Amino acid sequence: MSGPHGTAFSGRVGWGARPAVLVVDLVRAYTDEGGPFLLPEPRPAVEATAALVDAARLGGHPVVWTVVRYTRGMADGGLFAAKVPALAAFAEDAEGGWGELVLAPAPGEPVVAKQYASAFFATSLAATLHAAGVDTVVVAGVSTSGCIRASATDALGHGFRPQVVRQACADRTPELHEQNLRDLDAKYADVVDLPEALRHLGR
Template sequence: MTGPHGTAFSGRVGWGERPALVVVDLVRAYTEAGGPFLLPDPGPAVRATAALVEAARSAGRPVVWTVVRYDRGLSDGGLFVRKVPALAAFADGADGGWGGLVLEPVPGEPVVAKQYASAFFGTSLAATLHTAGVDTVVVAGVSTSGCIRATATDALGHGFRPQVVRDACADRTAELHEQNLRDLDAKYADVTDLADALAHLRRSPP
Protein backbone atom coordinates (compact mmCIF):
# COMPACT_ATOMS: atom_id res chain seq x y z
CA MET A 1 0.00 0.00 0.00
CA THR A 2 1.50 3.29 -1.08
CA GLY A 3 0.76 6.76 0.20
CA PRO A 4 1.23 8.53 3.54
CA HIS A 5 1.28 5.23 5.44
CA GLY A 6 3.86 3.58 3.21
CA THR A 7 3.83 -0.19 3.76
CA ALA A 8 2.05 -0.02 7.12
CA PHE A 9 -0.92 -2.01 5.76
CA SER A 10 -1.79 -4.79 3.32
CA GLY A 11 0.53 -7.57 4.45
CA ARG A 12 -0.54 -11.10 3.54
CA VAL A 13 -1.75 -13.79 5.94
CA GLY A 14 -1.65 -16.33 3.11
CA TRP A 15 -3.15 -19.80 2.87
CA GLY A 16 -2.53 -22.58 5.31
CA GLU A 17 -2.83 -26.29 4.61
CA ARG A 18 -6.34 -26.94 5.94
CA PRO A 19 -8.95 -24.46 4.71
CA ALA A 20 -12.64 -24.56 5.56
CA LEU A 21 -15.45 -22.71 3.80
CA VAL A 22 -17.80 -20.61 5.92
CA VAL A 23 -20.94 -19.49 4.07
CA VAL A 24 -22.35 -16.53 5.96
CA ASP A 25 -26.11 -15.82 6.05
CA LEU A 26 -26.83 -16.64 2.41
CA VAL A 27 -30.58 -16.73 3.02
CA ARG A 28 -33.74 -15.76 1.15
CA ALA A 29 -33.98 -12.37 2.87
CA TYR A 30 -31.10 -11.17 0.68
CA THR A 31 -31.90 -12.89 -2.59
CA GLU A 32 -35.66 -13.06 -3.19
CA ALA A 33 -38.14 -10.36 -4.14
CA GLY A 34 -39.76 -8.83 -1.09
CA GLY A 35 -36.91 -9.84 1.20
CA PRO A 36 -36.17 -7.29 3.93
CA PHE A 37 -32.48 -7.15 2.95
CA LEU A 38 -32.85 -7.76 -0.80
CA LEU A 39 -29.61 -7.06 -2.67
CA PRO A 40 -29.61 -5.40 -6.11
CA ASP A 41 -27.88 -8.31 -7.88
CA PRO A 42 -27.28 -11.34 -5.65
CA GLY A 43 -27.00 -13.86 -8.50
CA PRO A 44 -23.24 -13.68 -9.14
CA ALA A 45 -22.39 -14.11 -5.45
CA VAL A 46 -24.79 -17.04 -5.11
CA ARG A 47 -23.28 -18.77 -8.15
CA ALA A 48 -19.72 -18.14 -6.94
CA THR A 49 -20.58 -19.49 -3.50
CA ALA A 50 -22.12 -22.59 -5.05
CA ALA A 51 -18.85 -23.18 -6.92
CA LEU A 52 -16.88 -22.84 -3.68
CA VAL A 53 -19.19 -25.29 -1.92
CA GLU A 54 -18.78 -27.83 -4.71
CA ALA A 55 -14.99 -27.45 -4.66
CA ALA A 56 -14.78 -27.80 -0.88
CA ARG A 57 -16.99 -30.89 -0.87
CA SER A 58 -15.07 -32.54 -3.70
CA ALA A 59 -11.82 -32.20 -1.75
CA GLY A 60 -13.27 -33.19 1.61
CA ARG A 61 -12.88 -29.71 3.07
CA PRO A 62 -15.21 -28.62 5.89
CA VAL A 63 -18.20 -26.48 4.92
CA VAL A 64 -20.02 -24.54 7.65
CA TRP A 65 -23.17 -22.47 7.15
CA THR A 66 -24.52 -19.64 9.28
CA VAL A 67 -28.01 -18.26 9.72
CA VAL A 68 -29.43 -15.53 11.93
CA ARG A 69 -32.08 -16.80 14.32
CA TYR A 70 -33.95 -15.24 17.25
CA ASP A 71 -36.58 -16.44 19.64
CA ARG A 72 -40.14 -15.34 19.03
CA GLY A 73 -39.92 -12.31 21.29
CA LEU A 74 -36.42 -11.22 20.13
CA SER A 75 -35.22 -11.42 23.72
CA ASP A 76 -31.89 -12.85 22.54
CA GLY A 77 -31.35 -10.06 20.01
CA GLY A 78 -30.05 -7.47 22.45
CA LEU A 79 -29.46 -4.01 21.06
CA PHE A 80 -28.73 -5.34 17.56
CA VAL A 81 -32.42 -5.82 16.81
CA ARG A 82 -33.08 -2.28 18.00
CA LYS A 83 -30.41 -0.93 15.66
CA VAL A 84 -31.63 -3.05 12.73
CA PRO A 85 -35.38 -3.60 13.22
CA ALA A 86 -35.69 -5.67 10.03
CA LEU A 87 -33.83 -8.47 11.81
CA ALA A 88 -37.23 -9.37 13.26
CA ALA A 89 -37.72 -11.30 10.00
CA PHE A 90 -35.42 -13.95 11.50
CA ALA A 91 -37.47 -14.50 14.66
CA ASP A 92 -39.02 -17.87 15.32
CA GLY A 93 -42.44 -17.95 13.67
CA ALA A 94 -41.92 -14.80 11.58
CA ASP A 95 -43.80 -14.66 8.29
CA GLY A 96 -42.03 -15.19 4.98
CA GLY A 97 -39.46 -17.83 5.82
CA TRP A 98 -36.77 -15.30 5.06
CA GLY A 99 -34.17 -17.13 7.10
CA GLY A 100 -34.16 -20.15 4.79
CA LEU A 101 -30.83 -20.97 3.15
CA VAL A 102 -30.53 -20.37 -0.59
CA LEU A 103 -28.12 -23.30 -1.05
CA GLU A 104 -28.66 -26.66 0.60
CA PRO A 105 -26.25 -28.06 3.20
CA VAL A 106 -25.60 -31.80 3.10
CA PRO A 107 -25.53 -34.07 6.16
CA GLY A 108 -22.44 -33.43 8.24
CA GLU A 109 -22.21 -29.73 7.38
CA PRO A 110 -22.97 -27.71 10.52
CA VAL A 111 -25.48 -24.84 10.40
CA VAL A 112 -24.50 -22.32 13.06
CA ALA A 113 -27.26 -20.07 14.38
CA LYS A 114 -26.07 -16.63 15.42
CA GLN A 115 -27.63 -13.47 16.80
CA TYR A 116 -25.01 -10.89 15.87
CA ALA A 117 -22.94 -9.97 12.84
CA SER A 118 -19.90 -12.19 13.37
CA ALA A 119 -20.22 -15.92 12.82
CA PHE A 120 -17.84 -16.35 15.78
CA PHE A 121 -19.53 -14.12 18.37
CA GLY A 122 -21.42 -16.21 20.92
CA THR A 123 -21.27 -19.39 18.79
CA SER A 124 -19.38 -22.69 18.69
CA LEU A 125 -17.76 -21.92 15.33
CA ALA A 126 -14.18 -21.38 16.54
CA ALA A 127 -14.21 -24.60 18.58
CA THR A 128 -15.68 -26.53 15.65
CA LEU A 129 -12.99 -25.30 13.26
CA HIS A 130 -10.09 -25.75 15.67
CA THR A 131 -11.19 -29.30 16.45
CA ALA A 132 -11.24 -30.05 12.71
CA GLY A 133 -7.65 -28.79 12.40
CA VAL A 134 -8.65 -25.84 10.21
CA ASP A 135 -6.07 -23.08 9.77
CA THR A 136 -7.68 -21.01 6.98
CA VAL A 137 -11.25 -19.70 6.80
CA VAL A 138 -12.63 -18.99 3.34
CA VAL A 139 -15.46 -16.50 3.78
CA ALA A 140 -18.41 -16.15 1.39
CA GLY A 141 -21.95 -14.81 1.68
CA VAL A 142 -23.58 -11.56 2.73
CA SER A 143 -23.25 -8.80 3.36
CA THR A 144 -19.72 -7.55 2.71
CA SER A 145 -19.91 -4.53 5.00
CA GLY A 146 -21.71 -6.38 7.78
CA CYS A 147 -21.49 -10.07 8.58
CA ILE A 148 -18.66 -10.82 6.13
CA ARG A 149 -16.51 -8.07 7.57
CA ALA A 150 -17.27 -9.02 11.17
CA THR A 151 -16.66 -12.72 10.53
CA ALA A 152 -13.36 -12.16 8.75
CA THR A 153 -12.13 -9.83 11.48
CA ASP A 154 -13.02 -12.31 14.20
CA ALA A 155 -11.47 -15.17 12.23
CA LEU A 156 -8.17 -13.34 12.41
CA GLY A 157 -8.62 -12.78 16.12
CA HIS A 158 -9.24 -16.51 16.64
CA GLY A 159 -6.01 -17.46 14.88
CA PHE A 160 -7.38 -18.42 11.46
CA ARG A 161 -6.14 -17.07 8.13
CA PRO A 162 -9.17 -15.24 6.66
CA GLN A 163 -9.60 -15.39 2.89
CA VAL A 164 -12.57 -13.29 1.70
CA VAL A 165 -13.68 -14.27 -1.80
CA ARG A 166 -14.52 -11.09 -3.68
CA ASP A 167 -16.83 -12.74 -6.21
CA ALA A 168 -18.75 -14.70 -3.56
CA CYS A 169 -19.84 -11.71 -1.45
CA ALA A 170 -22.37 -8.96 -2.08
CA ASP A 171 -23.76 -5.82 -0.48
CA ARG A 172 -26.58 -3.35 -0.93
CA THR A 173 -24.42 -1.13 -3.15
CA ALA A 174 -21.35 -1.81 -5.25
CA GLU A 175 -19.60 1.07 -3.49
CA LEU A 176 -20.08 -0.45 -0.04
CA HIS A 177 -18.88 -3.81 -1.34
CA GLU A 178 -15.68 -2.41 -2.84
CA GLN A 179 -14.87 -0.05 0.02
CA ASN A 180 -15.15 -2.78 2.60
CA LEU A 181 -13.13 -5.24 0.54
CA ARG A 182 -10.36 -2.66 0.27
CA ASP A 183 -10.34 -2.04 4.00
CA LEU A 184 -10.53 -5.73 4.88
CA ASP A 185 -7.61 -6.43 2.56
CA ALA A 186 -5.61 -3.64 4.17
CA LYS A 187 -6.08 -4.72 7.78
CA TYR A 188 -7.93 -7.92 8.59
CA ALA A 189 -8.00 -10.47 5.75
CA ASP A 190 -6.69 -11.38 2.33
CA VAL A 191 -9.24 -10.62 -0.37
CA THR A 192 -8.96 -13.21 -3.12
CA ASP A 193 -10.75 -13.98 -6.36
CA LEU A 194 -12.85 -17.01 -7.10
CA ALA A 195 -10.30 -18.84 -9.26
CA ASP A 196 -7.61 -18.63 -6.58
CA ALA A 197 -9.98 -19.79 -3.84
CA LEU A 198 -11.20 -22.72 -5.94
CA ALA A 199 -7.64 -23.81 -6.66
CA HIS A 200 -6.74 -23.83 -2.96
CA LEU A 201 -9.91 -25.61 -1.89
CA ARG A 202 -9.40 -28.33 -4.52
CA ARG A 203 -5.91 -29.23 -3.33
CA SER A 204 -5.71 -32.62 -1.71
CA PRO A 205 -5.51 -32.39 2.09
CA PRO A 206 -2.02 -33.15 3.47
Protein backbone atom coordinates in the same frame (compact mmCIF):
# COMPACT_ATOMS: atom_id res chain seq x y z
CA MET B 1 1.17 -0.27 -0.38
CA SER B 2 1.86 3.18 -1.76
CA GLY B 3 0.77 6.37 -0.04
CA PRO B 4 1.39 8.09 3.30
CA HIS B 5 1.30 4.85 5.27
CA GLY B 6 3.94 3.14 3.15
CA THR B 7 4.01 -0.59 3.94
CA ALA B 8 2.03 -0.26 7.17
CA PHE B 9 -0.94 -2.17 5.70
CA SER B 10 -1.85 -4.90 3.24
CA GLY B 11 0.44 -7.72 4.33
CA ARG B 12 -0.61 -11.27 3.49
CA VAL B 13 -1.77 -13.95 5.92
CA GLY B 14 -1.78 -16.52 3.12
CA TRP B 15 -3.24 -20.00 2.98
CA GLY B 16 -2.57 -22.71 5.51
CA ALA B 17 -2.83 -26.45 5.07
CA ARG B 18 -6.46 -27.00 6.07
CA PRO B 19 -9.07 -24.61 4.67
CA ALA B 20 -12.78 -24.55 5.40
CA VAL B 21 -15.50 -22.66 3.58
CA LEU B 22 -17.70 -20.47 5.76
CA VAL B 23 -20.99 -19.45 4.12
CA VAL B 24 -22.37 -16.50 6.07
CA ASP B 25 -26.12 -15.80 6.17
CA LEU B 26 -26.84 -16.60 2.53
CA VAL B 27 -30.58 -16.71 3.12
CA ARG B 28 -33.73 -15.72 1.23
CA ALA B 29 -33.99 -12.34 2.99
CA TYR B 30 -31.10 -11.16 0.80
CA THR B 31 -31.88 -12.92 -2.46
CA ASP B 32 -35.65 -13.22 -2.95
CA GLU B 33 -38.09 -10.56 -4.12
CA GLY B 34 -39.70 -8.85 -1.15
CA GLY B 35 -36.93 -9.84 1.23
CA PRO B 36 -36.21 -7.28 3.96
CA PHE B 37 -32.52 -7.13 3.02
CA LEU B 38 -32.85 -7.76 -0.73
CA LEU B 39 -29.61 -7.05 -2.58
CA PRO B 40 -29.60 -5.45 -6.05
CA GLU B 41 -27.74 -8.32 -7.78
CA PRO B 42 -27.38 -11.34 -5.47
CA ARG B 43 -27.17 -14.06 -8.12
CA PRO B 44 -23.43 -13.78 -9.00
CA ALA B 45 -22.47 -14.11 -5.32
CA VAL B 46 -24.79 -17.10 -4.92
CA GLU B 47 -23.26 -18.81 -7.94
CA ALA B 48 -19.70 -18.10 -6.79
CA THR B 49 -20.51 -19.43 -3.32
CA ALA B 50 -21.98 -22.58 -4.84
CA ALA B 51 -18.74 -23.09 -6.76
CA LEU B 52 -16.71 -22.72 -3.54
CA VAL B 53 -18.92 -25.18 -1.71
CA ASP B 54 -18.67 -27.72 -4.53
CA ALA B 55 -14.88 -27.38 -4.62
CA ALA B 56 -14.59 -27.77 -0.85
CA ARG B 57 -16.71 -30.91 -0.87
CA LEU B 58 -14.74 -32.43 -3.74
CA GLY B 59 -11.48 -31.57 -1.97
CA GLY B 60 -12.62 -33.03 1.35
CA HIS B 61 -12.63 -29.67 3.13
CA PRO B 62 -15.20 -28.66 5.76
CA VAL B 63 -18.14 -26.43 4.88
CA VAL B 64 -19.90 -24.51 7.65
CA TRP B 65 -23.03 -22.40 7.28
CA THR B 66 -24.49 -19.62 9.40
CA VAL B 67 -28.02 -18.31 9.79
CA VAL B 68 -29.47 -15.58 11.97
CA ARG B 69 -32.12 -16.87 14.34
CA TYR B 70 -34.04 -15.30 17.22
CA THR B 71 -36.57 -16.64 19.65
CA ARG B 72 -40.22 -15.64 19.55
CA GLY B 73 -40.59 -12.03 20.58
CA MET B 74 -36.90 -11.27 19.88
CA ALA B 75 -35.88 -11.62 23.54
CA ASP B 76 -32.36 -12.60 22.44
CA GLY B 77 -32.07 -9.82 19.86
CA GLY B 78 -30.50 -7.34 22.26
CA LEU B 79 -29.56 -3.90 21.04
CA PHE B 80 -28.74 -5.23 17.57
CA ALA B 81 -32.47 -5.75 17.00
CA ALA B 82 -33.12 -2.21 18.23
CA LYS B 83 -30.54 -0.86 15.78
CA VAL B 84 -31.80 -3.00 12.86
CA PRO B 85 -35.54 -3.63 13.38
CA ALA B 86 -35.82 -5.67 10.16
CA LEU B 87 -33.93 -8.47 11.95
CA ALA B 88 -37.34 -9.46 13.32
CA ALA B 89 -37.74 -11.33 10.02
CA PHE B 90 -35.44 -13.97 11.53
CA ALA B 91 -37.55 -14.64 14.64
CA GLU B 92 -38.87 -18.18 15.09
CA ASP B 93 -42.46 -16.97 14.71
CA ALA B 94 -41.82 -14.65 11.74
CA GLU B 95 -43.65 -15.28 8.49
CA GLY B 96 -42.09 -15.45 5.05
CA GLY B 97 -39.32 -17.98 5.57
CA TRP B 98 -36.70 -15.26 5.08
CA GLY B 99 -34.16 -17.12 7.20
CA GLU B 100 -34.05 -20.16 4.92
CA LEU B 101 -30.70 -20.91 3.28
CA VAL B 102 -30.52 -20.38 -0.47
CA LEU B 103 -28.10 -23.27 -0.96
CA ALA B 104 -28.58 -26.63 0.74
CA PRO B 105 -26.06 -27.87 3.32
CA ALA B 106 -24.98 -31.47 2.85
CA PRO B 107 -25.66 -33.97 5.63
CA GLY B 108 -23.17 -33.41 8.43
CA GLU B 109 -22.28 -29.83 7.50
CA PRO B 110 -22.84 -27.68 10.59
CA VAL B 111 -25.35 -24.82 10.49
CA VAL B 112 -24.46 -22.29 13.17
CA ALA B 113 -27.26 -20.05 14.46
CA LYS B 114 -26.13 -16.59 15.49
CA GLN B 115 -27.73 -13.41 16.83
CA TYR B 116 -25.07 -10.84 15.95
CA ALA B 117 -22.99 -9.89 12.94
CA SER B 118 -19.95 -12.09 13.50
CA ALA B 119 -20.21 -15.82 12.89
CA PHE B 120 -17.82 -16.26 15.82
CA PHE B 121 -19.46 -14.07 18.46
CA ALA B 122 -21.19 -16.18 21.15
CA THR B 123 -21.23 -19.28 18.90
CA SER B 124 -19.42 -22.64 18.80
CA LEU B 125 -17.82 -21.89 15.42
CA ALA B 126 -14.21 -21.35 16.54
CA ALA B 127 -14.23 -24.54 18.62
CA THR B 128 -15.74 -26.51 15.73
CA LEU B 129 -13.10 -25.29 13.29
CA HIS B 130 -10.18 -25.78 15.67
CA ALA B 131 -11.33 -29.32 16.46
CA ALA B 132 -11.38 -30.07 12.72
CA GLY B 133 -7.80 -28.83 12.36
CA VAL B 134 -8.84 -25.87 10.21
CA ASP B 135 -6.31 -23.05 9.86
CA THR B 136 -7.80 -21.08 6.94
CA VAL B 137 -11.35 -19.75 6.68
CA VAL B 138 -12.66 -19.02 3.19
CA VAL B 139 -15.44 -16.50 3.71
CA ALA B 140 -18.46 -16.11 1.43
CA GLY B 141 -22.00 -14.77 1.79
CA VAL B 142 -23.62 -11.52 2.83
CA SER B 143 -23.31 -8.74 3.44
CA THR B 144 -19.78 -7.52 2.80
CA SER B 145 -19.96 -4.50 5.12
CA GLY B 146 -21.76 -6.36 7.90
CA CYS B 147 -21.54 -10.04 8.69
CA ILE B 148 -18.71 -10.78 6.22
CA ARG B 149 -16.54 -8.01 7.62
CA ALA B 150 -17.30 -8.94 11.24
CA SER B 151 -16.74 -12.66 10.64
CA ALA B 152 -13.46 -12.17 8.77
CA THR B 153 -12.17 -9.82 11.48
CA ASP B 154 -13.07 -12.28 14.22
CA ALA B 155 -11.58 -15.18 12.25
CA LEU B 156 -8.24 -13.37 12.39
CA GLY B 157 -8.69 -12.77 16.10
CA HIS B 158 -9.30 -16.49 16.66
CA GLY B 159 -6.07 -17.45 14.89
CA PHE B 160 -7.46 -18.40 11.48
CA ARG B 161 -6.25 -17.14 8.11
CA PRO B 162 -9.26 -15.29 6.61
CA GLN B 163 -9.63 -15.42 2.84
CA VAL B 164 -12.58 -13.30 1.67
CA VAL B 165 -13.65 -14.23 -1.84
CA ARG B 166 -14.54 -11.07 -3.75
CA GLN B 167 -17.06 -12.59 -6.16
CA ALA B 168 -18.78 -14.66 -3.46
CA CYS B 169 -19.90 -11.67 -1.36
CA ALA B 170 -22.40 -8.90 -2.00
CA ASP B 171 -23.77 -5.74 -0.42
CA ARG B 172 -26.42 -3.04 -0.78
CA THR B 173 -24.35 -1.14 -3.35
CA PRO B 174 -21.25 -1.99 -5.39
CA GLU B 175 -19.46 0.97 -3.77
CA LEU B 176 -20.10 -0.33 -0.25
CA HIS B 177 -18.93 -3.79 -1.31
CA GLU B 178 -15.68 -2.50 -2.80
CA GLN B 179 -14.91 -0.06 0.02
CA ASN B 180 -15.20 -2.78 2.62
CA LEU B 181 -13.17 -5.24 0.59
CA ARG B 182 -10.37 -2.67 0.33
CA ASP B 183 -10.37 -2.08 4.06
CA LEU B 184 -10.56 -5.78 4.90
CA ASP B 185 -7.63 -6.46 2.58
CA ALA B 186 -5.63 -3.69 4.21
CA LYS B 187 -6.07 -4.83 7.80
CA TYR B 188 -7.99 -8.01 8.57
CA ALA B 189 -8.06 -10.54 5.71
CA ASP B 190 -6.73 -11.47 2.32
CA VAL B 191 -9.29 -10.58 -0.34
CA VAL B 192 -8.92 -13.11 -3.15
CA ASP B 193 -10.61 -13.79 -6.46
CA LEU B 194 -12.72 -16.88 -7.04
CA PRO B 195 -10.22 -18.72 -9.31
CA GLU B 196 -7.49 -18.51 -6.67
CA ALA B 197 -9.82 -19.81 -3.98
CA LEU B 198 -10.94 -22.68 -6.19
CA ARG B 199 -7.33 -23.64 -6.91
CA HIS B 200 -6.49 -23.84 -3.21
CA LEU B 201 -9.62 -25.81 -2.39
CA GLY B 202 -8.80 -28.23 -5.18
CA ARG B 203 -5.41 -29.15 -3.77
